Amino acid sequence: MIQALISGFAYPLRALALLRRTPRLWRYVLVPIVVNLLVGATLYATLLFAGLRAIDGMVVGLPAWAAAFGALLRLLLLAGLLVGTAFVLVRFGVVLGAPWYARMSDQIELARRGVLPAADDGAGAALRDLGRALAFELKKLLLVLPIGAALLLLSFVPVAGQILATAGGIALGATIACLDFLDYPLERRRLSFRAKLGAIRRHLPATAGFGLVALGLVSIPLINLLAIPLCVAAGTLLFCDAMHELR
DSSP, X not given: OHHHHHHHHHHHHHHHHHHHHOGGGGGGXXXXXXXXXXXXXXXXXXXXXXXXXXXXXXXXXXXXXXXXXXXXXXHXXXXXXXXXXXXXXXXXXXXXXXXXXXXXXXXXXXXXXXXXXXXXXXHHHHHHHHHHHHHHHHHHHHHHHHHHHHHHHHHTSTTHHHHHXXXXXXXXXXXXXXXXXXXXXXXXTTOOHHHHHHHHHHTTTHHHHHHHHXXXXXXXXXXXXXXXXXXXXXXXXXHHHHOTTOO
């Protein structure tokens, strides 16, 4: 289990090595990076600064007995803010860059497995794909909202509640990161949302390691603007190496 967890952590490095030695894949990376830079600058200028002010207000308002934990709480709340901002950025980045990322994932899987699942062509297939993509985003939102609301309520419990809420938020963020970055090869098999979650669960702890490191990368300001295509490539590599039962 430890070996699988470490292997999951390593996939972004493997993807970086693949991109460095495969220049033809960069055509599918450069345009989304420019889009991510524009979207990220806008998001950080709004969400991050507003969130930092809110964190200051929450820490100042702590009762006297909890004041000693102020620095720790500020750190945990900042981590939660970065995860939340990264979640919004990835939503925009993945959707806007989807045509390029899908093509890059196709090329990686074809090179690794030698074959791709048969795909439908035509306007009808394009409309079906659009409908599935919108439904997928909606189902992720329906997964995040109730759990996120429960974690938000938990965060109002001083110290212990805020620590548990932060840990739960990281676990939820890692799950969503797996759904985001493993989705391209999973969607080529036309799997349902539940089947995608099941595939991620069956390949724990490798998917947990990958989800955590992907979440970390997309949560670091500036780095995350470059990390989305890297994590798409890493998720495709993980699929090709580990998910042998999915053809």
